[in-house]
Amino acid sequence: MPELPEVETVRLDLQRSIVGLKLTSVEIFLPKMLKDTQAEDLAHILKDAKITAVDRRGKIILLRLSSGYTIMIHLKMSGQLLYMDAEDPIGKWTHIIFGLSNGHLLHLRDQRQFGYVKALKTEDAGNDTTLAGMGPEPFSTDFTVAYLKDRFTRRKKAKIKAVLLDQSVIAGIGNIYADEILHEARIKPTRSPDVLTRQELAALHDATLEILRAAIENRGSSFSKYVDLSGKQGGYVKHHRVYRREGEPCFRDDGGTIKRIKIAGRSTFYCPKCQK
């Protein structure tokens, strides 16, 4: 799925192109894409509601509506949101189409059908278990070295990579960026979080911000399915230093060769030379 930088890229695109418009209709071809939401309720909720803002929490897009409702969209592994013309063909994997008051359409495509759309009252969003259980946004003031230290001391037997993937610790990091962040911070993904030094925690904190910032600036990583709102690929893959680079020399030119292991069931790439 798209991780924070990809979802943020889509959010920025949506903010530019649909805020201020009204939603006019919704067509649902695959009802199981709706989570805790009835198709007729969704149609009623969004009909003629104005989109007042597009927010993001972790990897989830939040369409804020003037009617007091929020539409949550999770793209999971292969979901895409596409801003389309009315005459554009409907793809095989388009499962939901939102109509917009300017005549354009928002297609939700998802080859693997893991993603979901959920409607809830904006005032109840704080009670939503997915949203409420999420750790701080990396770019918020809550994300500090002290916070990492506090959360990491409780995880004595875990591996740092697994903890970075835990959305309740930090919101938005996935398999690509966990590896890129750990490489930038020179920390081996198998390390135990509770024994990291103050310097390592600070390096991890800074690397998180730097890698995510650079990825957003390059409009995310497209190695397979991810595209932005207009269907274009992101440009960050060419900046990847470890992810999917098994057997290649470390970009730090330190004589290390990128290794691939499994952590938390996920392929994990790192340089044994510079990541300690």
Add this chain to the structure above:
DNA sequence: GCGGGTGTTCACGC
């Protein structure tokens, strides 16, 4: 046919 893939969740065993 098999394994693996940007995510998440659950069952199970230690």
Add this chain to the structure above:
DNA sequence: CGCGTGAACACCCG
């Protein structure tokens, strides 16, 4: 309770 593993979801690709 914490943590790791494997499976599940569904589909494409090499």
